[in-house]
Amino acid sequence: MNHEQDALQGSVQVLPETRPRSLHSPSRFKRYGLPLILLSISLITTTAIGARYMQNFRDGVPTVVSEADLWPWPWLIQQPSRFQLGWPFSLTLLAILLTHEFGHYFACKAHGIRCTLPWVLPAPTLSGTAGAVIQIRSRIPNRRALMDVGAYGPLAGYSASLLAVLTGWLLSRPIPRVTVRPLINFGEPVTLTLVHGLLQTVGRRFFLTTLSGVPAFPSVLLHPVLLAGWIGLFITALNLIPAGQLDGGHILFAISPRSHRLMTRVLPFVLIGCGFFFWIGWLFWGALLWIPAMRHPSVANNGPIGGRKWLALLCLGVFLLTFAAAPFANSSIRAYLH
Numbered sequence: 001m002n003h004e005q006d007a008l009q010g011s012v013q014v015l016p017e018t019r020p021r022s023l024h025s026p027s028r029f030k031r032y033g034l035p036l037i038l039l040s041i042s043l044i045t046t047t048a049i050g051a052r053y054m055q056n057f058r059d060g061v062p063t064v065v066s067e068a069d070l071w072p073w074p075w076l077i078q079q080p081s082r083f084q085l086g087w088p089f090s091l092t093l094l095a096i097l098l099t100h101e102f103g104h105y106f107a108c109k110a111h112g113i114r115c116t117l118p119w120v121l122p123a124p125t126l127s128g129t130a131g132a133v134i135q136i137r138s139r140i141p142n143r144r145a146l147m148d149v150g151a152y153g154p155l156a157g158y159s160a161s162l163l164a165v166l167t168g169w170l171l172s173r174p175i176p177r178v179t180v181r182p183l184i185n186f187g188e189p190v191t192l193t194l195v196h197g198l199l200q201t202v203g204r205r206f207f208l209t210t211l212s213g214v215p216a217f218p219s220v221l222l223h224p225v226l227l228a229g230w231i232g233l234f235i236t237a238l239n240l241i242p243a244g245q246l247d248g249g250h251i252l253f254a255i256s257p258r259s260h261r262l263m264t265r266v267l268p269f270v271l272i273g274c275g276f277f278f279w280i281g282w283l284f285w286g287a288l289l290w291i292p293a294m295r296h297p298s299v300a301n302n303g304p305i306g307g308r309k310w311l312a313l314l315c316l317g318v319f320l321l322t323f324a325a326a327p328f329a330n331s332s333i334r335a336y337l338h
Contacts, residue, residue: 050089062182100157150250161232168226
């Protein structure tokens with residue numbers, strides 16, 4: 001139940017080799033039934049925890065003030081009607097996750113690559129899910145296709161997250177002067193700073209007090225829709241880490257397999273160092289890059305990626321706009337030791 005272990009993911013896994021289609025054809029249940037079941041369970045878990053967040057928002061207290069907020073089931077059993085409070089959070093978050101994964105999915109279809117439907121993974125985490133994933137079931141034909149598959153997921157997810165952040169910020173309000181101390185303090189990626197500045201600028205120019213008076217992120221009481229948007233930005237940043245089989249890894253491999261190998265070897269040590277100074281969860285992500293399943297299979301080099309380099313630059317910009325070294329304040333190893 002610790003938020004540092006909240007390993008949200010929205011990636012695509014590439015199989016290392018191709019087998020005959022007959023050996024790869026999944027059953028109808030695995031193709032359609034399993035994704036639907038996982039999505040249904042995730043809808044329940046995300047709505048449950050979203051209900052607790054909405055209640056805290058209505059009460060004028062921070063999103064998470066105790067460990068009980070991360071396990072809302074006893075609270076919901078006492079009064080099952082509370083469950084409906086969680087719809088804004090769950091529907092927003094699941095829309096972001098599915099938008100991200102369908103970005104991968106449709107890129108695969110455009111290049112004739114066989115893949116599964118998105119699997120949304122329920123989990124007892126800060127969000128009620130461990131993210132979503134699709135699995136590619138045939139070899140990616142060339143690096144141009146790899147670039148498209150890697151890039152369109154995070155770009156689509158970022159767009160959906162940005163819409164959620166804009167909407168959620170308008171629904172949020174300032175933190176009351178007298179309030180309880182939060183258990184979790186959320187970091188502020190650059191996107192949130194830019195969105196806040198945009199809202200204030202538009203508000204002042206068009207004399208819209210509802211916009212010009214929007215509080216800055218450290219002083220805002222997060223509406224669950226804004227929290228879902230924040231999680232979407234967090235997912236985007238994690239997946240754009242340029243190593244392994246993360247989306248950023250696919251993009252870097254499409255540009256230069258040699259650079260990809262170097263980054264995959266170096267970044268685990270960088271992330272472990274970040275775990276000591278910024279967020280303990282980077283230890284998990286550093287260790288993740290060492291497991292064999294994260295090794296990137298070879299992809300045919302059938303010519304240069306050409307104009308698709310702009311996709312890589314665009315994804316780099318999104319990574320810089322979403323990455324925060326300390327996504328959760330005061331949660332580094334150094335902070336815990338103190």
